Amino acid sequence: MKGLLSLQPFPSLSTFTNPPRRPSSSAPLRAQQSEITQGSDSALEGRVSELKIDEKEVGMYQNEVVASQGIRIRRRPPTGPPLHYVGPFEFRLQNEGNTPRNILEEIIWHKDKEVSQMKERKPLYTLKKALENVPPPRDFIAALQSARQRTALPALIAEVKKASPSRGILREDFNPVEIAQAYEKGGAACLSVLTDEKYFKGSFENLQAIRNAGVECPLLCKEFIVEAWQIYYGRSKGADAVLLIASVLPDLDIKYMIKICKILGMATVVEVHDEREMDRVLAIEGVELIGINNRNLDTFEVDIGITKKLLEGERGKLIRQKGIMVVGESGLFTPEDIAFVQEAGVKAVLVGESLVKQSDPGKGISALFGRDISA
Numbered sequence: 001m002k003g004l005l006s007l008q009p010f011p012s013l014s015t016f017t018n019p020p021r022r023p024s025s026s027a028p029l030r031a032q033q034s035e036i037t038q039g040s041d042s043a044l045e046g047r048v049s050e051l052k053i054d055e056k057e058v059g060m061y062q063n064e065v066v067a068s069q070g071i072r073i074r075r076r077p078p079t080g081p082p083l084h085y086v087g088p089f090e091f092r093l094q095n096e097g098n099t100p101r102n103i104l105e106e107i108i109w110h111k112d113k114e115v116s117q118m119k120e121r122k123p124l125y126t127l128k129k130a131l132e133n134v135p136p137p138r139d140f141i142a143a144l145q146s147a148r149q150r151t152a153l154p155a156l157i158a159e160v161k162k163a164s165p166s167r168g169i170l171r172e173d174f175n176p177v178e179i180a181q182a183y184e185k186g187g188a189a190c191l192s193v194l195t196d197e198k199y200f201k202g203s204f205e206n207l208q209a210i211r212n213a214g215v216e217c218p219l220l221c222k223e224f225i226v227e228a229w230q231i232y233y234g235r236s237k238g239a240d241a242v243l244l245i246a247s248v249l250p251d252l253d254i255k256y257m258i259k260i261c262k263i264l265g266m267a268t269v270v271e272v273h274d275e276r277e278m279d280r281v282l283a284i285e286g287v288e289l290i291g292i293n294n295r296n297l298d299t300f301e302v303d304i305g306i307t308k309k310l311l312e313g314e315r316g317k318l319i320r321q322k323g324i325m326v327v328g329e330s331g332l333f334t335p336e337d338i339a340f341v342q343e344a345g346v347k348a349v350l351v352g353e354s355l356v357k358q359s360d361p362g363k364g365i366s367a368l369f370g371r372d373i374s375a
């Protein structure tokens with residue numbers, strides 16, 4: 001058989017019953033945590049050092065939780081090819097498993113390397129020092145609530161998005177500051193700024209430039225977060241909120257990162273795409289904003305019916321009981337789309353393509369909502 005590397009006696013019955021395990025990311029998480037708790041004596045440092053991960057939970061995470069959470073995205077390529085079983089034999093196929101299974105996995109593997117390099121150039125302690133001179137974060141959730149009250153429509157998080165893996169370049173004459181200013185003038189409550197360079201042609205410089213240009217809307221750092229270091233980095237560039245993707249991050253990482261954000265005064269949008277992710281996130285304490293992404297990142301198919309499906313029945317009830325604000329994300333183009341997701345229960349929408357492609361993205365907002373929402 002092609003790629004056959006080794007042939008060994010079948011090890012034990014437990015191999016049948018235990019799902020294959022990806023390399024655990026709890027070690028990096030613990031390393032991150034000790035990195036975050038080490039060091040200087042600032043007030044922020046003191047509050048961060050109060051964070052403790054329950055050892056019991058960490059042990060459970062390593063052995064059971066990742067597999068049981070059904071997380072589809074592997075944080076990095078498996079170190080070796082996976083095991084296969086045929087009858088009593090175990091064998092390995094060369095390279096299988098070391099190719100990303102979808103675009104999100106490819107992005108995450110790239111991000112993992114990128115962040116390691118960035119951390120070397122800007123270690124956490126220098127970021128923490130820099131934070132002492134950064135103006136305090138703006139209240140992302142309050143801005144959404146007040147826009148909703150003002151318009152009786154879902155609050156708008158307008159995305160500054162030059163390109164995407166599914167659509168390629170969305171706008172050639174891309175001036176992030178002008179687009180952000182047009183969005184603010186057009187009635188956006190908050191802005192989302194893509195910072196990934198390789199796949200979205202965004203940057204942290206864009207985020208910082210928008211913040212420094214006097215735009216008042218709170219800013220969501222639209223990054224693929226795999227490490228807490230990125231949250232500090234985003235804050236140092238003026239971010240007021242970050243996105244945490246449930247198909248990438250295990251529960252323990254989400255909990256931990258929410259705590260970091262609370263300490264830094266930032267909001268988190270925890271993104272889900274299916275029922276399993278929604279149920280995981282609903283069980284996590286401290287979640288205030290859930291984003292439902294209508295885009296399937298395996299196939300790029302967009303279906304706004306996903307939002308409705310995830311908000312039906314008991315889930316919708318629990319979300320209302322917990323006072324969680326839901327953000328409908330992706331594939332929203334018309335006033336009918338907005339009405340559909342509003343009817344389903346969303347209180348905010350995150351929109352990129354349909355606005356950024358308009359010659360005047362601010363006027364695009366009125367077209368999207370069917371009326372002027374700026375006043």
Ligand SMILES: O=C(O)c1ccccc1NCC(=O)[C@H](O)[C@H](O)COP(=O)(O)O
Nearest residue numbers: 164165166167329330331332351352353
């Ligand atoms: O937009 C993509 O092609 C994409 C691919 C892989 C991962 C994430 C992706 N999009 C991120 C987003 O969440 C959207 O930019 C955001 O929801 C706005 O969507 P849209 O209004 O459809 O531009």
